[in-house]
Amino acid sequence: MIRLALLASSVLALAATASSPASASQADAKKGPTMGPAYFTGTWEDPMPREILRPELGVLPERAGPPPADPPLKPEALAEWKAAARKNAEMLAKGEVPITPNALCQPPGFPGMMGPVFPIEVLQTPNQITITQEAFSQTRRIYLNEKQIAFEDAEPTYYGHSVGHWEGNVLYVNTVGLKDFIRNRNTPHSDQMSIDEKITVAPEKVTIEFTQTDPVYLTRPFSWKVEWAKRHDYKMNEFVCENNKIEVDPATGLQRLSE
Amino acid sequence: MGISIFRGLRGVALAAVALVVGAPASAHHSFAMFDNEHQVKITGTVAEFQWTNPHIYIAINGGKAGEAAQKWTIEGASPGILNRVGWKFNMIKPGDKVVMIVAPMRSGGNSALLKEITLPSGKVMNNGGFAGPALIH
Numbered sequence: 001m002i003r004l005a006l007l008a009s010s011v012l013a014l015a016a017t018a019s020s021p022a023s024a025s026q027a028d029a030k031k032g033p034t035m036g037p038a039y040f041t042g043t044w045e046d047p048m049p050r051e052i053l054r055p056e057l058g059v060l061p062e063r064a065g066p067p068p069a070d071p072p073l074k075p076e077a078l079a080e081w082k083a084a085a086r087k088n089a090e091m092l093a094k095g096e097v098p099i100t101p102n103a104l105c106q107p108p109g110f111p112g113m114m115g116p117v118f119p120i121e122v123l124q125t126p127n128q129i130t131i132t133q134e135a136f137s138q139t140r141r142i143y144l145n146e147k148q149i150a151f152e153d154a155e156p157t158y159y160g161h162s163v164g165h166w167e168g169n170v171l172y173v174n175t176v177g178l179k180d181f182i183r184n185r186n187t188p189h190s191d192q193m194s195i196d197e198k199i200t201v202a203p204e205k206v207t208i209e210f211t212q213t214d215p216v217y218l219t220r221p222f223s224w225k226v227e228w229a230k231r232h233d234y235k236m237n238e239f240v241c242e243n244n245k246i247e248v249d250p251a252t253g254l255q256r257l258s259e
Numbered sequence: 260m261g262i263s264i265f266r267g268l269r270g271v272a273l274a275a276v277a278l279v280v281g282a283p284a285s286a287h288h289s290f291a292m293f294d295n296e297h298q299v300k301i302t303g304t305v306a307e308f309q310w311t312n313p314h315i316y317i318a319i320n321g322g323k324a325g326e327a328a329q330k331w332t333i334e335g336a337s338p339g340i341l342n343r344v345g346w347k348f349n350m351i352k353p354g355d356k357v358v359m360i361v362a363p364m365r366s367g368g369n370s371a372l373l374k375e376i377t378l379p380s381g382k383v384m385n386n387g388g389f390a391g392p393a394l395i396h
Contacts, residue, residue, distance in 0.1 A: 052340050055374070055385045055392040092291045095365040103288040105313065117389070118339060134339055135287070136313075237339035243311035245332065246288050249366070255292055257370040259332050 036144070038169040038201035041124045043236060044228035046116035047205075071187040071212075072219045084186060097255040099248050101181065105241035107136035109158035109182035110175060111195060111210055115226050121236050129164065129171070137239045148174050151192050158182055160195070171199040184224075190216035204230045287313040287337070290390065293362040293372040298395050299323055301331055301371075302358045308351040312337050317351060317359070317373070331369045333361055336387040344387050355379050360393040 073081055091098060102108060114120070118134035129142040140159040148163045154177025155161075164173035175195045183189065193214035200207045206228040213221040249256040303321015315335040320328050335341060338348065351357070356379055361371035373386040374393040385392070 049343075052388045053344055055388045055390060057388060092289060095291050095294065097289045097292045100288065105287075118337075135337075237337075237342065239312045239337070239339065241287075241313050243309050243316065244313055245316060245334065245370075255288060256366060257292070257332065257334055257364060257372075259330065259368055259370050 036124060036129075036166045036171070038166065038171070039124065040122050040201045040206060043119055043121050043231045043234040044206055045119040045231045045234065047227055047229040049117070052117060068185070068224065069222075071185060072222050073187065073217055074219055077188055077217050081186065081188070091254075096252070099253065099255055103244075103246045103255050105136075105244050107138045107158060109138070110140055110160050110162075110178065111184050112182075113138040113140065113159070114208060114210075118239075119231060119234055119236060120228060132236065134236050134239050136241060142171075142173050148176060151176055154191070156180065156191070164197075164199075169201045171197075171201065173197040173199060184210075184212060187212070188217055189214050192216055290362075290372055292364055292366070294365045295362045295391060295394070298360055298362050298374060298393065299371075300358065300360050300395060302356070303328060303331065305351055305353050305355040305357055306330065307353060310338055310348040312339075315341060317357070317376070319357065319359075322369075329369055331361075331371065333359060333371050333373050335373045336390060340387040340389075344385060346384060350384075351376075351378070360395060362391075 070078065071081065072078075088098065097103075107113070113133040113135070114131070120134070121132045123130040123132070127144050129144065130139060131142070132139045138159070140162060142162040142164040144163075145165055146163045149161055156177055156179040158179060160175040160182075161177045162173050162175040164171050166172075173196070175197070176193070177191075178189065178193065178195075180189070184195075189212075193212065193216075196211045196213070198209040198211075200209075208226045208228070209223060210225070211221050211223045212218070245258045246255055247258050248254075301319070301322055302324070303319035305317060305319055307316070307318040309316040309318075314337060317333045317335065319331050319333065321331065322329050338346075358377040360374045360376075362374060363369075363371040372390055374390060375383060375385055377383050
């Protein structure tokens, strides 16, 4: 049904292109009819970049919000997760920062790259949506109207294997095949874990509702949300992790800044 | 009035930094290793200005008032963030006399996180929101 609708809209779009190239190209700029029913090519960002721009404000309380609920892990994994979170909090409170892949210039991967604090650029082409994140120049590709591959065929990667389809102005995406250490809030996962995204596109706002499912580690799926605001004039900066002075202190194994 | 608001927000900012570390954020590393409560003012001559990701660095020969000059390595935010708060890649040059308010490493040594820099022109630049404000002047 959905496929038929998509096919019909593609045919209509093609017909429009054929009948009036000039007006069709104007329509492309506004709507991108061959790219899908909603056009969100461009640069986006967390709606509250004030933290970046104004240090006197600190990180805004509404950003910090209440602490998110623990992931619904099965008991043994939950106990380990809580112990790790507690240890991390205790260390940070003392100013001891454990070494992390990020600190050593490894990119966060998916879903971390979809969140703040750096801007994000979306590029729509007929069969693919490409999303790039300024931090670490991260890139993920969402293949449109393809069937998701089987878990056993999904090579573990930083961004996973993503397929998507449009229903009106909502892009539904499913991602499988993430490396073990690419984790949402340090939540362990199996090779049967998948993350669904419901990406609702409005003219100035994108809302992404994530749902993580994992029959091995989780008692039930759990969800979280990210919002983006349009940044009309922003041009993405290059980000190559070129000069990293964060290093492992050989005495403590903790992060330090080299002199 | 401003100062009391900033003091109140400081705790929130610190708590949020901890959250960011636990969350799937794109930040490069936690600033918890820097002693935000004991900021110092250092004055010196720029030896090197590295405009690079994931952070920019300013190396100076200088130090606190009354102390012998030493090499200090000061970390700033990323070029992308600093571009947005008004910095430019060629804004600082070797030989420039600068004054900086910084949060030193808790473990000691002459490495620190930048809070604020005063350029030879007298212009004062901050280090983006996540580094937090200068608490001394």
